[in-house]
Amino acid sequence: MRAAPGSFVVRLPAGLSGAFHATDTIDYGVVIEGEIVLDLGDGGREVLPAGTCIVQRGTSHAWRNETRSRRSLPSLIVGARRPT
Numbered sequence: 001m002r003a004a005p006g007s008f009v010v011r012l013p014a015g016l017s018g019a020f021h022a023t024d025t026i027d028y029g030v031v032i033e034g035e036i037v038l039d040l041g042d043g044g045r046e047v048l049p050a051g052t053c054i055v056q057r058g059t060s061h062a063w064r065n066e067t068r069s070r071r072s073l074p075s076l077i078v079g080a081r082r083p084t
Contacts, residue, residue, distance in 0.1 A: 012065035029075040037064035
């Protein structure tokens with residue numbers, strides 16, 4: 001999946017259960033408040049509390065917001081090739 005390099009804020013509505021995907025980018029993000037769940041394609045699952053910095057390197061993943069409040073994930077996206 002191609003994603004445009006740049007910066008943006010991922011907005012995760014309350015109860016969001018996103019689809020698995022992978023992009024040809026390196027994504028840098030930080031959880032500002034609350035917590036966000038990162039599901040990984042290999043079956044791993046990480047609960048990311050506020051203050052967590054994320055580096056996603058083209059691997060299969062899905063974002064989840066299991067809270068009752070919207071969450072935001074400011075991100076910087078850099079074009080790259082997915083690891084093989």
